[in-house]
Amino acid sequence: MTKFDSSETLPDGQRHRWMAYGSLALSMALVGCYVALSKPLVAALSVFLLAWLRFGIGGVAMVHWLKPGPNEASLSGGTKRLLFLESFVGNFLFSIAMLFGVSMTTAVSAGVILATIPAVVALMSWAFLKERIGLRVWGAIGCGVVGIAVVSLSKNELLTNIPRGLEADSAYNNTLWGNILVFVAVLCEAAYAVIGKRLTGSLSPKRIAALINLWGFVLMTPLGLYAAWHFEFSNVAPATWLLLLFYAMAASVWTVWLWMTGLQTVPAARAGVFSVMLPISAALVGVLVLGETLSAVQMLAFGIALLGVVLATLPIRAPTLPHSV
16 A cells, blocks of 8 residues: 655645745745846936835835735734834835945845845844754854855955046945945845734735835835935936836835735745845846846855855755665
């Protein structure tokens, strides 16, 4: 008589789990795409105006998601605080740090730094969700730090049109600050994953996406209005508006909904594994679309950071029992 694993008798459960994995992977891949494509956007629009327009467009697209579902209870005080914190850290601070960061560094470098997200998610899960972290994860965190140091301290990150002397030093300092800001965005993204896991216990993914986007719009409105008051909208090319529409829908609607959908099934620490799609897609867009190149130092840094991802996410194999004869 042939024995089957118990999971094979639950195709619906397997299908649901793999759909959750696909949602998480697609969400992070889209984040990597819009992170890289935000570089030409911040060249045409100011950071605060871009973030404000993003939340505004997303709000219009998700206004019908604000209504609670038939099985959802009214928002408690704790849930409201978590929603605000999720938006403040994951939307407001993340957008500012990421947009300023990518404006001062390259999409490839941003991808290397973003490769540390799984390790940082694991660390925050240990600190706030009391999950146990072994030596292998601590090693992954160390790899991420080394990878960031290699790419941040390399003067190969200088823009090719910057000459020598004081201008090169200034560009190097700007690149270093850009890399630091991208890492701040990493911290925001990790906190976003941990807080989001708690929110999915009481709210639907669609409503979470709509509510945190609404908070993001409120927080960004003063800065956005000030930026819009001094901005010449007639100078923006039609192609830039189309790119802005994709950026807004991807950043505010699609990625959040997909991520929260996956978190309903997958634990936060395991969900962090799928953020490896973020740096990969960001680097690919930087090379294939923006014309950037991968230098030897950047490839080394990327390899070190991805080694950290492997250490943090590689499953531990259970010992195999010998077959009876």
